[in-house]
Amino acid sequence: MKVPLLSLLALLSCFPTGLLCRNQEERLLKDMMTGYNKNIRPVEKDGDVTQVTLKLTLTNLVSLNEREEALMTNVWIEMQWCDYRLKWNTSLYDGIDIIRVPSKSIWLPDIVLENNSQTYSANEIDLVLTNEEGRTVEWIVIDPEAFTENGEWAIKHRPAKKLINSHYSKDDLEYQEVIFFLIIQRKPLFYIINMIVPCVLISSLGLLVYFLPAKAGGQKCTMSISILLAQTVFLFLIAQKVPETSQAVPLIGKFLMFAMTVTTIVVMNCVIVLNVSLRTPSTHIMTNDVRQILLNFVPRLLRMQMSLWSPKDAQPCPTSRRRSSLGLIAKADEYVLKTARTELMFRQQIAREGLMKSVLQKIQNGLEGGTVQDLSNSLAQASPEVRQCVASCNHIATSIQKQNDFQNENEEWFLVGRVVDRVCFLVMALLFALSTVGIFLMGHFNQAPSTPFPGDPNRYLP
Template sequence: YHFTDEPLGELFKDLMIGYNKNVRPMEKSGDITQVTVKMTLTNLISLNEKEEALTTSVWIEMKWCDYRLSWDQPPRSILYGNLTSQMRIPSKSIWLPDIILENNVDGKFEIAMYCNALVSPGGCVYWLPPAIYRSACSITVNYFPFDWQNCTMVFRSQTYNANEIELVLTEEENQPVEWVVIDPEAFTENGEWIIKHRPAKKLINQRYTKDELEYQEVVFFLMIQRKPLFYVINIIVPCVLISSLGLLVYFLPAKAGGQKCTVSIMILLAQTVFLILIANKVPETSQTVPLIGKYLMFVMSVTTIIVMNCVIVLNLSLRSPNTHIMNNKVRKVRLLEGGTAQDLGTSLAQASPEVRQCVESCKHIAKSARQQNNFDSENEEWFLVGRVIDRVCFIAMALSFFMGTIGIFLMGHFNQPPSVPFPGDPRKYLPPLGNNITDLSGNDTGENLLG
């Protein structure tokens, strides 16, 4: 590292004499080094539901004091007392608190670039390295795509326990910065997610002792809500429209069962394609079924019932007296009325043989006509039975489809993130109103940056 200012160069050489960057700054035995932490979010890059990984671009601000780097006390103050400004020192040349992202998923625990650190005359170090982190985020798919997720970024020291360094949140204006800082000028809004809450907390894990690394950690929360418009336009609306076509098969004639089954099965295949698209998006878990998956299973069940109904109606419509007999339901048709069989027999006994033969022929014709009429009438009765079942099933399926569609998606509508980050804690963990911060979602407020 080269200093353009000669006094700064001499000071840097002096500070590095006997300096061991592998030794924690400690004036006397038992001293604890306090490290303040603050995170600034510049971009919520993505949330991969399949891999359950949140990718973010952040700046990690850390401050601590290293007495070995001070020059405002004798004897250095005599030589460098006129240097009152901060000095930039390569971060790899000094001791660092090795704070890492504990819940990373790609094996990259450290920051992206070891930028210079600012050192004040009193030896306090200010370090603001950038980083792109991929952190683990457990995905809850119950209400996908009307869901919200609670992702965390857990930071702790890799090698120092609570008896050696103390992790605390940065204080500004005598108030801890208990939130993820977002700079409106640098932040890029994500097209799929909107940040609802962004609190920060220092957690003490009582299960461990101070000698264990897991005892203390700083956790930054990102509670994000999905913008469902993409899935509504590209999946939900087409699925609802295609599924509603299944109800139109009831407007086809009852005897057109083949065409009705073909239309219903094609709709069932289209619904299967939507189900495959959803399966490729959400994590492979058997614990819960996403809301859109429940809806697809519902409409597939409705379509399957419609196919079964079409088959049953077609079977009834094509029945005939030769194959099935409808007992006590076929109306009897009389083609000959007036007179009795006894009267007819008396008159025939007195008639000539030619007349009797003619009458017998008429009887035979009348009997054949009566049988044919009864046959056609019974065919019509079977057709009417099929049509009645068709209409009843249409009403039942239409009610089931519309009520099920409205009910399932109302469940997603009412799935909203909580009004406060932590149940039972009324604080919102946001900058005070006096900061006059503009909400990036379009609302002028000091309470919320992103909704």
């Protein structure tokens, strides 16, 4: 019976202490809140300045909306100040040295994180950064246990500064401000795989049109325009993500505009090459200087596998431009439509047979006479017909020669088109390669600075 009694006495002896402690806290809180006005700044006399220390702890960098230029983060703001009305003598309250009071019951500094709308000026509140272990915390604190790393952005610098705007007086709210900086850099892997590499591959397809034949101008233009449409789609997608500002242009946007310009020039080159390839001697005259440059010097310089033109093949250039044969062709077509096909086939044959028959008959008559005089007379009579036959043969030979020259010059215009096409390919390939490397090297060297502020060696780190 003694053991339960002692236990009961011990249990009862604990209650008065707990009740006393609770009553002391209640009495302390009641004594402090008596006459306390939370709308009055805690200063003992007029002219005193309340010092408020600030500290910001970053727990998560959520996202950056580039179009709206808004950064979303999760942070804790720690503010410290001294309120002389909230002090007591611990000996009067059983040694209580800590008490928790609802924030709605006491005075709070009117300070917000963004768009500072504080009520008090620098004459009333002094904003400073927190001092820990004798050192000012001039950085955004990151708790490694609570911080969640962002998959798109990396934090390079996180300084904090108190700025005094000397353009304002202490009575102005803009005189003092504490700014927390976040200098972040994009992690490029996602954009390299999903935007840069596809964009470069699609743009490089524009150079493949030069591997089509010079006369395939329609296919070249179709392929180039298709690539141009694909680049336009990429540009439209990028325009939906970047801010609507004229102060800067993203590098991927610069590259797309450059690639679209190159593709447009490729289409123009295709049209020019097609125009040169389809030229004929009836519409254009090729001089020997053009042949020397585009059919001899340039192909040899580019090591093209084609027959080179030599000055030995030079032909005298006509003093005037050949007239177009479209009118003669139209008349010939009209004649063919009105004349029977059999008549067209046999008319010239009948004329040739009649001419030969007449010549042979006159020669035979001279041979039948048996004398030299008769043979001489028969040849004299047949000479006009013989001269006509020779003239006809010469006309045929000349016509065939002119046709061969026409075909050769047509072939030369086609070869000129090939040479121009190859020159355009080399120029555009070199321009595309150098400009692409240059644009993306700008992104490579566009790195975050080694220190947060130019000219300030302080790194603002713990």
